[in-house]
Amino acid sequence: MSKRILYWLQNDLRIDDNPILSELATEQCALDIVFVINPHWFKNNNYQQKPYGVHKQQFLIQSLYELQQALIERGQTLHVLEGEPVSVLKQRIAEQHIDEVVCSELVGTYEQRQLARLKAHCPHAIFKTTQQDTLFQQSDLPFDLDELPKSFTPFRKAMNIPITTSTLPKGLLPQPITLCAANPIELNKHTNNNNAVMHGGLKSAQTHLKQYFSGLLPSTYKITRNELDGFNNTTKFSSWLAFGCVSARQVYKAVEAYEHNQITNESTYWIKFELLWREYFKWHALKAGKSLFSFKGQKQTKPLTTFMPNRFAAWCNGSTPYPLVNAIMNELNATGYISNRSRQIAASCLVNELGLDWRYGAAYFEQQLIDYDVAANWGNWQYIAGVGVDPRGGRHFNIEKQTLQFDSHAFYTNKWQGNENTSKQLDTLNEVDWPI
Template sequence: MSVKTILVWFRKDLRIHDNEILAEAVRKGETVVPVYCFDPRQFETTSFQTLKTGAIRTKFLLESVADLKRSLQKLGGDLIIRIGKPEAILPELVTKYGVTEVYHHREVASEETRISADVENALWRLKINLKHFIGHTLYHKEDLPFPINNIPDVFSSFRKKIERDSSVRTCTESPEAVIVPENMEAGELPSLADLGITESAGADDRSVMKFKGGETEALKRMHDYFWETDAVRSYKQTRNGLLGADYSSKFSAWIALGCLSPREVYWEIKKYEKERGASDSTYSLFLQLLWRDYFRFMFKKYGNKFFQKIGFKGIAPEEGANQQELFELWKDGRTGTPFIDANMRELNATGFMSNRGRQNVASFLVKDLKVNWMWGAAYFEEKLIDYCPANNWGNWAYVAGVGNDPKEYQHFNVLKQAKEFDPQGDYVRLWIPESDSIEGAVIGEQ
């Protein structure tokens, strides 16, 4: 009888904990072949003349893959790392290691699902099955109280029904050991240059925190946020902050690459509530996880409409004549509106921007500068360390008024926002040093 060998194709699930494809492969296979492909298409220039993945997120990805490799090695396994298209690489590995089945997690955005289909077709020619798992959301698709096509287009309706009629599954147990084929050729982690990415400047000391990729760092951050600093207790009051590590959880970068499971965060919230008490803040953090689910399910429902200027409303927002010039000023943080410029400079230097900042700069680009919202979404795709397609394009479509929005999106008054959220101008002064001489809150009115 032949040995059952299962290839585990890692993508945005770079973790050992709560990882069904790894746990199932270890349970069912006699040997497991863990693989990560650095797909060149991840690093190409888009039609918007932005990069698919900028230097900061690429570095975070490399750290995350390296951490996964170390974790697998501790379990007796290893990670095969290759540069190339999965539909070319995976069939080669299947043949080389006598693989009998391939496991992967389903994605929802069109580019990712197309690659899955290409892999499936290539494997089909070898009579090998690509088994799909669902593992990126808090609520499993099969546990929703409605079919995907009937999911409400208004978040509050979705939330009420989910909270009443659905429950979050328990996390999948982590494997205790991973057995790989003898003499498996793992390969080396590439450099930024190997991926065609120009090294960015070193880490900026002004960053809200030091983001380091990988499951190890993700679990450490989660533990610190809940149990060491108790910062989750004040999340609702501080989540619109701009300065420091603990005004929000900062879990998003790790969740985006699957270094941290949303379900793991959910059950940590529940554990915290049991031991230290439930509050508006713990519930607010849960709601952010639910919004992530919502956008993923909306992508499943509406597909490519999120990548069209008219969204699923059928009418594009008004656009101005000198868009290109205004877009460049916005990108560089040179619009002359301090609160906007400070946020864009933070994004460019660190790959991160607060939730409050994102809403303001997006509203400003679309409503004030009247620039094509898709340019902004593509720029965020390049720069954000926590980029994920559904969250990014879903939120931008929402701001542009062509996505999930029961009413026309509120037009932010940037000066009012600056006064409310940066009353003394500390944030603006941090990112626009040339404004040091301007005193107090007056800085937001320049």
């Protein structure tokens, strides 16, 4: 009887440069490929935000659908189930008589705890994890994780390591395990949102990868990357990277190919520079553990903030006294995407102008952003709040200066109706809840 393997998909929704699939393709086994949708993703958390907003939900379903079709072409199938992952997988491992479980090794502390719980519930199964969401393997790092540099620059200078990608052998994948748990989720009813900036899925990711590197866009990235609006001003790979529809290694190798065949300049270097920033946050998240979500972050003392729900609601709804910030939040709410510059401005406003607990902003971004990445999101929010890896101790973006520099003619603000709900004052109630 051949070995029975369960592949637990998470943020690795691709076939190309998927080391787990590449290895499984050489196995003599029966294979069960499973993705579990957790109902808690759609319920409010401690910050009264949902981990998955509507835009992220849609991108996920699109990504699962495209992966399902690609697996069918290779003689496999994808089972999308719903429920608490440990409970669902524990039951499936028992029902399917699974010998081995393979999955990506994730950097988030909650995901690591989840995997540890599953291992404890299934002591008879072998568990194998592979790092698929990073440019490098941990064994490739030129230092122990405990010695990870406390800021980005020394990390970048140390990472002169070749980057390679894996290739899936041609032919069919191992035979699928046909027994299916009750009520699998149908993916062929996924809907399209007219406001969507990007379409989820591995094919969509590859189409964008080819289109982006087929022209002049990579050679002008450093010039345009700080613009607030415009699809072609930034690479837009982040959403597909977040779900693993494309790997960071594939993007990095595409930049290197562009440099070899077209041009090498500051802009192409800067794309790789940003991928290294992403990489640094991954390893920082793994090292930081639960302190990535701590109010005081990586510091010894807590920041001096308060929480005023009316201010937070105004920030979320785009009704602050700052038209540019309102426009940014309106775009985020409508599309599930905003530029990196917009994120910095909005985050700085919440922390500095509104004086609020940065964790609420991080949780709202987690809910709204299609390209939410636990390491980059919470790491960047700590960076802005002055409790992260920024050696300068936080960043305060002058909103008036940012408006003059990036939206001097108010094109962006008008497009996203930043003036429509602008409040004249920051608060409508005083410290004892009397109207001002």
